[in-house]
Amino acid sequence: MAERMITGRVIVAGEAVGEALVTHDALSFWGGYDFHTGEIIDKHHPLAGVRAGGRILAVPFSKGSSTTTAVLLESVRAGTAPAAILTTGADAFFALASIVADVMYGKSFPVIALEPADFAALQTGEQLRIERSGVIHRN
Amino acid sequence: MLHLTDRDRDRAMLDGAHGPAPQLAMSILVRMADVYGASELMDISQAHIDSTIYLGDATLEFAERLASLGAKVAVPTSLNVSGVDECGWKAWAVQPEWAAKAARQMLAYERMGAVPTWTCAPYQTHMRPVFGQQIAWGESNAISFANSVIGARTERYPDLLDICCAITGRVPAVGLHLTRNRGGQLLLRLVDVPLALQQDDQFFAVLGHLVGKLSDENIPVIDGIVVSPAEDQLKAFAAAAASSGRVALFHMVGITPEAPTLEAAFHTDARGAARLKSCATTAIEITVADLRAARRELTTADGRELDMVILGSPHFSLAEFSLLAPLVAGQHTHPRVKFLITSSRLMKERAHETGVLKPIVSFGAQITLDTCILASPMLPPEIKTLMTNSAKYAYYAPSLLNTRVTFGSLADCVRSAIEGRVVRDESLWQSA
Numbered sequence: 339m340a341e342r343m344i345t346g347r348v349i350v351a352g353e354a355v356g357e358a359l360v361t362h363d364a365l366s367f368w369g370g371y372d373f374h375t376g377e378i379i380d381k382h383h384p385l386a387g388v389r390a391g392g393r394i395l396a397v398p399f400s401k402g403s404s405t406t407t408a409v410l411l412e413s414v415r416a417g418t419a420p421a422a423i424l425t426t427g428a429d430a431f432f433a434l435a436s437i438v439a440d441v442m443y444g445k446s447f448p449v450i451a452l453e454p455a456d457f458a459a460l461q462t463g464e465q466l467r468i469e470r471s472g473v474i475h476r477n
Numbered sequence: 478m479l480h481l482t483d484r485d486r487d488r489a490m491l492d493g494a495h496g497p498a499p500q501l502a503m504s505i506l507v508r509m510a511d512v513y514g515a516s517e518l519m520d521i522s523q524a525h526i527d528s529t530i531y532l533g534d535a536t537l538e539f540a541e542r543l544a545s546l547g548a549k550v551a552v553p554t555s556l557n558v559s560g561v562d563e564c565g566w567k568a569w570a571v572q573p574e575w576a577a578k579a580a581r582q583m584l585a586y587e588r589m590g591a592v593p594t595w596t597c598a599p600y601q602t603h604m605r606p607v608f609g610q611q612i613a614w615g616e617s618n619a620i621s622f623a624n625s626v627i628g629a630r631t632e633r634y635p636d637l638l639d640i641c642c643a644i645t646g647r648v649p650a651v652g653l654h655l656t657r658n659r660g661g662q663l664l665l666r667l668v669d670v671p672l673a674l675q676q677d678d679q680f681f682a683v684l685g686h687l688v689g690k691l692s693d694e695n696i697p698v699i700d701g702i703v704v705s706p707a708e709d710q711l712k713a714f715a716a717a718a719a720s721s722g723r724v725a726l727f728h729m730v731g732i733t734p735e736a737p738t739l740e741a742a743f744h745t746d747a748r749g750a751a752r753l754k755s756c757a758t759t760a761i762e763i764t765v766a767d768l769r770a771a772r773r774e775l776t777t778a779d780g781r782e783l784d785m786v787i788l789g790s791p792h793f794s795l796a797e798f799s800l801l802a803p804l805v806a807g808q809h810t811h812p813r814v815k816f817l818i819t820s821s822r823l824m825k826e827r828a829h830e831t832g833v834l835k836p837i838v839s840f841g842a843q844i845t846l847d848t849c850i851l852a853s854p855m856l857p858p859e860i861k862t863l864m865t866n867s868a869k870y871a872y873y874a875p876s877l878l879n880t881r882v883t884f885g886s887l888a889d890c891v892r893s894a895i896e897g898r899v900v901r902d903e904s905l906w907q908s909a
Contacts, residue, residue, distance in 0.1 A: 349512055364693075364723065369851070369873040373533070381777070381876045382721075399694060401723035404527040404615040407635035408536050415535040427694065431635045433512040437505060438637045442539060 341475055344456045346424065348472040350436040352448035354422035359393040360462045361385050366402025367409040376418035394466050395420035396457060400431040410435030414445050422448040422468050426457050450474065479510040479649075480517065487518055490645060498548030502641035506649070509638060515649030523606050524554040524643035525599045525623075527615025528636040529586050530852050531560030531579035539637060540585035543644070551646035554591040555604040557616045558792075558848045559583045562855070563595075565845060569855035579853070591643070595847040596821035598712065598791040600627060608734060611654055613642035617725075618716035618791050618869065624726040626711045628734040630654050633725035653726055659735060660744035660752060661728050663692055664760040667701030674765065675704045677905050678886050679772065682868040684763070685714035687771035689722025691761055698728045698742040698756070701763075706732065709797055716791050717868035769906055775871040778881035781898040784860040786810075786890045787874075789819035790849055790867040797887075798828035802836045804891045810841035811897030815860070818842055819849040841894075851877050864893050 363384055365371070370380035376391020391413065400406050410432070413419040419439075423432045432449045440446035448468050452460075460476075467475040481488045489495060490503040510518060531537060560579030561571060587593050594602050599614075600622050606612050606629035614620050614631040615638075623629045632652040634642065642648050652658055665688060667675075674680055688697050697718075706714070711732075718724035728736035736742035743753035788797070798820075810816045818837070820828075825844055828834040838844075850856055851873050864883045865871055871884040885893070889901045 366720075369877045379876050382774075382872070386876075399723070401689075402720055403617050404620070404633070404635050404639070405530050405532070407637050408528065408530065408532050411539070411637065412533045412535040415538075416533075428512055428514065430509065430512055430633075430638075434505075434509060434635050434638050437508050437512075438539065441501070441505060442535070442542070 341477055344452065344474050344476065346450035346452045346456070346472045346474060347428070349428050349433045349449040349451055350446060351470045352422070352446055352468070353470055354394060354448050354468045356392060356394045356421040356466060358396055358460055358462055358464050358466050359385070359388065359390050360396040360460045362398060364399050364401035365397050366400065366406055368403035368405035370402070371409050371413065373409055373413035373416050373418055376413065390420050391418040392421055394422045394424060394468070396424040396460050398426040398457065399429050406431045407435040407438070411439055411442070414439035414447070415443055419447055422450065424457065424460070425449065425451050426454055427451055479507060479515055487647060496547060498543055498546035499644055501543070501546060502548070502644040505638065505641045506645055506647060510649040513649040513651045515651045517650045518647040519611065519650040519654060520646060521552055521611045521613045521642060521648050523552055523604070523610060523612040524550065524639060525557060525612070525614040525616060525619055526554060526586060526591060526639050526643060527557040528640050529557045529559045529583065530636065531582045537578055537582045540582045543640065544585040544588045548644050549590045550643040552643060553604065554643045555594040555599040555602065556586055556591050558597050558852050559595055560848060561853050562845045562847045566853070566855065570857040571853060571855050575854060589644070594821065594823070596792045596823070597849070598794065598821070601794050602821070602823055613639055613648050615639035617719035618712070620725050621715035621719045621727065622712055624653055625715060625728065625733050626708070633723065659726060660696070660749045661698035661742045661756065662695035662752065663697045664756040665691060665697050665699050666760050666762050667699070668762045668764050670701065670763070670765055670768065672703060674768070674905055675702060679866065681706055681710040682713040682717050682866065683768055683772045683775070685717025686721045686775060686868045686872070687763065687767060688727065689718035689720060689724050692718070692722050692724050694723065696726050696728070697724060698730065698736065698739070700730045700739055702729055702732060707796065709794055712791055713868060720869045720872040772884065772906055775868055775884035776882065777875045778862050778883045778899070782862045783814055783864055783893055783897065783899050784862045785815040785817060786894045787817050787850060787863050787865045787870055788867065788890065790851070790869040793818050793820040793824060795824055795827045795831065798824065798833045798837065799831070800887060802833040804888060805840035805842070806836040808840055808895055810894045813897050814894050816840065816842045816894045817845060817850070819845045822846050850874070864890055864899055866890055
């Protein structure tokens with residue numbers, strides 16, 4: 339099958355390769371993500387119990403606590419952050435966590451906003467490769 | 478793209494002329510201005526810092542980096558809850574290493590010149606902003622309350638950015654700071670919700686939980702409320718809607734200051750009128766059945782076992798202490814059940830001065846200050862089942878603390894603590 343490609347809007351630039359983990363429900367990382375393990379722990383969320391660390395997490399936007407950014411920063415430091423985050427809009431929370439992780443630890447993760455149709459087409463389990471330009475290769 | 482040329486001070490900060498801390502804060506702010514799509518920065522006159530919550534080494538390193546660079550806040554700044562009750566943690570299961578690090582993080586923010594309010598309800602202290610004031614607030618419930626109930630103006634600021642705004646005194650000129658972005662985007666109508674239910678003290682917390690889930694990224698306008706809620710009921714609504722969803726601004730027609738009428742809530746200019754017309758056709762109806770279902774979701778416990786009643790998310794106010802005192806006077810908690818209230822130093826002091834604290838302490842209640850059970854690992858593992866009147870506690874405790882929760886009224890919480898098992902008055906909430 340030919341490789342499919344989508345282009346997102348770069349919110350925080352970077353490269354990443356990994357398996358997609360897709361949800362259509364917003365997520366608060368505080369109360370929703372265990373930075374010791376990289377697991378989603380929000381019991382109200384359909385992905386509760388699923389590991390997101392090291393994967394490319396597609397989540398439409400952040401919700402809930404202001405502390406979402408701090409949890410993500412801890413997860414970058416601990417090596418349990420998602421490899422990248424794909425959203426439907428320019429989510430300031432995810433972007434800030436990546437920018438501060440860059441300032442503090444020289445490590446950031448790409449944050450890319452997708453058109454709703456592109457977001458909707460993503461499937462959990464597919465392999466993605468993200469370029470700095472915002473081009474995403476789907477294999 | 479952000480232009481700093483019109484504002485020499487911003488450029489000077491970015492270039493380091495004001496020292497390394499404003500430079501670091503401004504460099505983060507400028508990158509975020511691009512994320513927000515801001516073309517300029519604007520002044521704020523107050524800030525509230527949620528970055529105080531200690532999670533681990535990264536939050537501490539960030540705070541101490543700024544403090545060691547000599548960071549000072551440029552505007553009056555209040556501080557949210559920390560990771561530890563500075564004076565009371567030893568009575569609980571907090572580990573000394575955690576307490577020490579959380580206290581170091583508290584000290585770092587105090588060194589920056591912020592006021593040590595240590596509360597998630599800063600709007601109930603002397604740091605309360607005023608209508609129209611431009612502020613940079615973190616803490617989801619406080620953001621929602623400040624925007625909606627007071628009519629102050631803040632974006633939904635995350636941890637780590639709030640302090641950058643406070644140090645520079647500047648924010649990207651976008652979003653809820655601007656009048657044109659504050660009009661309603663979604664209409665929610667209460668339909669046949671009886672007065673008795675609206676008067677129940679669980680109503681606004683339950684409604685908030687439901688509204689948060691229904692609102693997605695929109696500014697909700699709630700029409701059809703016929704009661705006059707007390708400030709603490711609006712506080713409960715704001716906290717619930719900012720937990721189940723991401724509501725940073727809501728309008729309640731006839732209640733909140735930017736919504737004297739339905740038309741005003743959507744704005745009376747041509748754009749607003751068009752939005753109202755379109756929202757009216759897609760309005761979501763909220764019925765008694767919807768509210769019952771939302772209330773059921775807040776309860777994740779199934780039996781009547783009870784280890785602890787927990788009140789005070791957001792932090793318990795003087796008015797709430799005053800409501801509680803007559804309910805518990807002359808009674809005592811069941812020996813098996815703990816009764817904990819999370820609040821601020823200021824509110825506890827006021828409750829003490831006004832005499833309402835005494836019967837509450839005699840009842841067997843304990844009071845934790847500066848933090849809460851979600852932000853500090855204070856509960857011993859044998860505490861498995863909680864009861865609360867807070868939708869925010871009910872939302873987060875199952876995931877963060879691995880506990881089961883029963884949601885009920887303040888009176889239900891008191892009665893259950895006395896009887897040693899969950900007791901709820903379901904007369905208003907049962908299906909017909």
